[in-house]
Amino acid sequence: MSDELGEQSPLLQSGDGVTPKRSASRDEDATSLLDWYLSKNEQRLDETNVGERLPYSDYSSIDFLHDLVKDSARLRFLRRRPGLRFKLISLLDQASGWIAAAIIGTLTACVAFLVDVAQASVSDWKFGYCSSNPLLSRQSCCAGKTPLLKINDLTSELDNLCESYVLWSEAYTPAFAIYVSFALLFGLLASGVTLLTKRSLPTAAQAPHSEAFSDDTPRPTPTGKVMYMAAGSGIPEIKTILSGFVIPGFLNLKVLVVKAIGAVFAVSTGMCLGKEGPFVHISTCVGYIVAGIFPKYRHNGRKMREMLSAACASGLSVAFGAPIGGVLFSYEEISTHFPRKVLLRAFLCSLCAAVVLKALNPTGTGKLVLFETKYGTPYEPQHYLVFIVLGLAGGVFGGLFCKLNLLWSRWFRGFPFVKRYPVLETCLIVLATTLLQFPNPLIRETGDEVVKNLFVDCNDGAARTAWICKMEAKEGNAYVGWLVYGVLTKLVLTIVTFGVKVPSGVIIPALDGGALFGRLLGQWVTSISPGIFALVGAGAFLAGVSRMTISLAVIMFELTGEVEYITPCMVAILIAKWTADAISAEGVYDVAQTVLGHPFMDLESSMQIVQLQDGCVDDLIPPQQTMDEITVVVPASGVSRQVLEKKRRQLQDRGLMDAGLVLVDEKNMLQGYLAQGELDFGLGTLGQLYPEDAEVRLFDGASETDLDLSVLVDRTPLTILSGAPLEYALEMFAKLGLRYLIINEEGSGKVLGVVIRKRLVAYLDQIKHE
Incomplete structure (x- = not known):
């Protein structure tokens, strides 16, 4: 299970991956998609019987449509059970979203209060300190006190000074040197704590008996992309997560704490950066932690992302004292799935954050407005x-x-x-x-x-x-x-x-x-x-x-x-x-x-790219070698376990952790789809209870001696005809949140290929930069 969003995916993320360009020691920073090339290990893979590899090998994705069905089944179970106990449980389940939103907003405001107060005090240490309490900022130290009338090289350019606030030096040059020294110290602290969140994303492990390599061929050691989880604003990563991909460990408690501490010292350096973006990441971390308490969010990626969208609103609400702007920011800039109920919960979450922050009063003004102005002069048409x-x-x-x-x-x-x-x-x-x-x-x-x-x-x-x-x-x-x-x-x-x-x-x-x-x-x-x-x-x-x-x-x-x-x-x-x-x-x-x-994959910008192409869905069909590897002909008598093990190893060798097997009959007509996560669980965990030569049943009719994986098979995967416009596939992936889509031949209905989300994203990246 992923420790990032609780998706039940036994094999965590690696997809079909072309690795971004790396140095000899493996680049610790992901480079542009334009710089991709095949590594030596991947070139060795291409010389074997292993099929193609796709970008984004370090990411997995969820299926919004399947999660919707799973949540509907959970609701039916609760509401059809008789008795007062299940009635109360059902009512609590309905209210859990509102409860979580209120808690998220409240906790986000508390974290923002601590960050704001700490940052104001730490940044002022570059100039001096409060003699009555060194932990106070310059504004808090001089609140209600007589302004300093003495003028010198430095105080003539600083406001809000008083006798209680002591400058390190009143001369320009020493003050300059102290300012630079403190800024460098804060920079070291900010960067040092950020390095604590360095992490490699999960990637596919080579199968122990892979047929892709001979005994004398050195096998590549899988290494995922290295990320500093607390670096930057976090907004690009949050957009990636909300669009349906998974970045394990990005929203845990450690990242939250490091992000808050690092933001205090980073802003205090005086660098051209702000803490408003990190506040969005912090609020999303709070949202993930709080929502994880509730089972309906913890075990459903779609529901979790709905709550994370609401949590994003509270981040900008506390950053600017803008509760309505925070809701609109989450809708306009970050979220890809924003139904009406998410809008209302984002509204509540942002409201609670604003109310609590105003009561805590980190600025000492007693007002939520951060930069209140009263110009009083109207503008003219000119x-x-x-x-x-x-x-x-x-x-x-x-x-x-x-x-x-x-x-x-x-x-x-x-x-x-x-x-x-x-x-x-x-x-x-x-x-x-x-x-x-x-x-x-x-x-x-x-x-x-x-x-x-x-x-x-x-x-x-x-x-x-x-x-x-x-x-x-x-x-x-x-x-x-x-x-x-x-x-x-x-x-x-x-x-x-x-x-x-x-x-x-x-x-x-x-x-x-x-x-x-x-x-x-x-x-x-x-x-x-x-x-x-x-x-x-x-x-x-x-x-x-x-x-x-x-x-x-x-x-x-x-x-x-x-x-x-x-x-x-x-x-x-x-x-x-x-x-x-x-x-x-x-x-x-x-x-x-x-x-x-x-x-x-943003629908609006992606659609603009696709509309300039004179193509159709068959442009997305994988090469024949890839289709041979992921297609399984299922006879009426069942499938040999050795066949599925071989297919499983081929997927692992290619790193296709997000892919799966297309199940067809002897006429190449679609019978179902078995995702690789379910395949690994079925053969690895359930398969331990059965002998190696046991028959595997992928559909109904299994006997007691057969390994029954029929419950893991998707018998109704969505399909599209090969001649359909690319816009059709894009709309289906973006609006339905699909993980895979089967391509059928026009007229005959035979299976021609399967498109996973990563293949579509990689295709869009390719034509975008052509």
Whole structure:
């Protein structure tokens, strides 16, 4: 049983695998699908009688349709049983989804509270400490106290200072050195704990008596893809899981704890990353752990993924204080299966997370809104021209970011020393970040503080003492220079940082770049507050990077509480998406999936690819050798166990852990399908009770001496004709969540082939990059 989602699959994941390009010591980081080639071991396989191999050998998949039938059988059993006991059990079963959603939201908020408070305190240690309580952040230490009036090289550029907060040094150079030292220390800690989650995905073991290799031929040692489970935002992996694939160990308690601790230190370094993406991963881990308590989720991959979709909403809810935006984010950006009941449970989960987080009050403001603003100045029709410019700039930023980050990941992270020593890469990026950001007061602090400072309205009397407002009140071009420097620095540093082996997200850096550019543009539009353009620019830049639309517009509203500026944000977001799509078809999470090599099939984008092809389903038929290996002619007398053992070994030699055997009669007419997991269970576990020469019955009519595997056979596999359009197969896989589909010949109905999900995904990847 998988320890990731509880799927009952005795042979965990390896599929039909072409291995991504590796170095001599096996690349620890999955490379682009474009770089695939056959390893020496796989070339040796090709010289034998072993059939073809497909990509994604380290992943297995679930069958949504079969899980639906399994859940229906469970419900019928509960509701047809008489008595009060089963009536109560049935009622509890119906309420379990709502109970789980509420618990997930509550626990996610508790974890977010701890991360927020710890990160605020740790990041401020780069500047100084609170003399009354070193564990307090600068804001908490100085809350309600008289502001510090003394001005020197450093305090003139830091807000919220008081006598209780002691700077390490008031001189610029020593403060700079201490800042860099603490950032490097935090980078080491963040990367060090992330390495604790290094894990190889399961892969197929060679059969002990494989016929694919002679006695004097060295057999390849199966090694799965190496992943750092807590690295990155986790969103590409979650999208892969929710689409029906399995990544064992990605959502366990260890990853949750490491992700939370690593995010605290990673954000505290000041690198161009945020904790909002990791919050989505953390909430999904909480969802998996909580839902695993309930048997109906623990033993059903489809039901589990429904709860994980709801859990994702609470992650963004606590990240931005945006409960509605969190629900829409899960629907628009992450989930592939989102029925109405999932929407309602995501709503409850996100609501509970927001309520609990507001009560815990990690920011000390008593408000859920993270960057509350009250500009009070309405925009005029001519300002739409500025909003359009912000949208265009955001689209260019996002499109360039996606292209350049992909190139950077392939080039820089292709060096052996970077692959071998990910901590070194982190330290180099931390050093470059601190050296570039500390001299600029606008981007010296962490990303969320940068956004908060740039959104400020200098017309508000309480905000006029802020450093930004003081600079805008002065005459001269120094402040404009800091803004230009900040935009360029954020673009470069975000490109090289995204993908580093620490918990990290790209949402806050994109908001930073957009807010800086919007504030810069606002220096020449004096009729309204430049903070308004910072707000709209932040949304535009994030739209260009992530390609979010509806959910982002709602998030920007919930983030600031500014209802009046929803329309400008919508204009800029839509233009940014159009512009970014024209430059780069893939958003940041799609690029990450390409770099990491995770399988994913999005119906909308995949359909656009298929519609450009003049092909049909017979393009997906496996080679004849493969079909010979996976086809079993089942006579009326039963199948010899030796025949099935041979077929089983052939599947193992090819790594087809996600495949199975097509059962036909003497006329090659379909009789059923036996998945490899069930085949291994039947021959390995059940077969121990029977002699080696026992007949195997795959259909009804088994005697006491026969090994009966009929209960493991799918007698009604879905089929499609070979001449059907490719769009038919894509719709069936995407909307029904199939694991396999049988291809029949037109007219005769004879079996021509079988398509597994990995074959379809690999085919889509191939034609996409042709």
